[in-house]
Amino acid sequence: RKEVEQDPGPFNVPEGATVAFNCTYSNSASQSFFWYRQDCRKEPKLLMSVYSSGNEDGRFTAQLNRASQYISLLIRDSKLSDSATYLCVVNGMRFGAGTRLTVKP
Amino acid sequence: EAQVTQNPRYLITVTGKKLTVTCSQNMNHEYMSWYRQDPGLGLRQIYYSMNVEVTDKGDVPEGYKVSRKEKRNFPLILESPSPNQTSLYFCASGSNWDRDLRQGVYEQYFGPGTRLTVT
Numbered sequence: 001r002k003e004v005e006q007d008p009g010p011f012n013v014p015e016g017a018t019v020a021f022n023c024t025y026s027n028s029a030s031q032s033f034f035w036y037r038q039d040c041r042k043e044p045k046l047l048m049s050v051y052s053s054g055n056e057d058g059r060f061t062a063q064l065n066r067a068s069q070y071i072s073l074l075i076r077d078s079k080l081s082d083s084a085t086y087l088c089v090v091n092g093m094r095f096g097a098g099t100r101l102t103v104k105p
Numbered sequence: 106e107a108q109v110t111q112n113p114r115y116l117i118t119v120t121g122k123k124l125t126v127t128c129s130q131n132m133n134h135e136y137m138s139w140y141r142q143d144p145g146l147g148l149r150q151i152y153y154s155m156n157v158e159v160t161d162k163g164d165v166p167e168g169y170k171v172s173r174k175e176k177r178n179f180p181l182i183l184e185s186p187s188p189n190q191t192s193l194y195f196c197a198s199g200s201n202w203d204r205d206l207r208q209g210v211y212e213q214y215f216g217p218g219t220r221l222t223v224t
Contacts (some may be wrong), residue, residue: 008145034212043215046150087148091172092199092213093138093163097147 001026006088013103017078021099023088024070033071034089035062036043038098041049047073078103107132111196111216118186119224121150124209126181126219128196136199137179137206139171141192148195154179186223 007024025033033050040062046056050062050071059101061074070090078101109130118124130137138153140163154173168190170182175187179198183190197213 034110041193041218043217045215046215049212074208087136089109090214092136093150095150097145 003027004088004090004094004096004100005016006086008097008099009102010102013078013101015078015080015103015105018074018076019102020031020072020074020086021086022070022072022100023090023096023099024068025088025090025094026069027094028066028084028088029067030069030090030094032090032092033062033064034092035060035073036087036089036095038085038087040085048085075101082103107214108218109196109214111194113219114217115220117222117224120187121185124183124186124221126183126194126196126221128179128181128216129177130179131177132198132199132214132216133176133198134198134200134214135176136213137173138199139169139179139181139196140191140195140197141165142195143192151194152179168191182203186221188223190221191223192221194221 003026035047036044037047039045050064055062059076063072083103085100087098088096112127135156139151144146149165150201152171154160196216199213
């Protein structure tokens with residue numbers, strides 16, 4: 001089993017839709033969790049940290065479920081500009097392979 | 106401006122010709138790392154450094170060397186490049202453990218990437 005696993009997608013959604021991604025991790029002792037966004041062939045950039053209590057930033061909500069060892073990212077009211085690959089990161093250094101999202105008009 | 110810089114951005118070279126990709130950060134980060142990204146495989150860590158003069162192997166260190174003689178610089182060295190090292194390379198630096206959050210926090214900032222082709 002990979003240390004960090006994500007559904008590669010692609011997720012194709014219309015503008016305005018709500019979409020959710022999950023990311024599972026294998027190390028139960030993991031302490032820190034993040035979501036990064038990566039546009040095509042560009043560097044990844046931090047989208048948000050994932051705290052035990054959850055984290056919300058505008059249309060984006062991140063949740064942590066320690067019991068089931070997964071983190072989630074919810075995007076509400078999708079915009080065309082949300083089209084990108086979303087990477088989950090565990091313990092700062094362990095990256096998932098990414099989930100590709102395409103938002104269509 | 107806080108940033109991570111990499112050079113060169115693009116490089117085409119031949120098998121066996123030694124090369125160095127430089128990485129520099131101006132954020133006084135202790136942690137620095139190198140990744141390679143290949144289609145379908147995501148970001149794989151090559152080497153990382155928790156501090157000056159401290160380096161550790163990541164998931165795919167074979168064929169690469171690094172050094173950390175100064176805090177700001179973390180060059181990646183390919184002594185004898187081979188075609189299977191053709192990839193997109195990213196350098197990153199990170200903030201230290203944030204005790205206030207009571208979690209290990211290594212938010213990373215990435216350089217713009219170096220696209221390497223070895224023929």
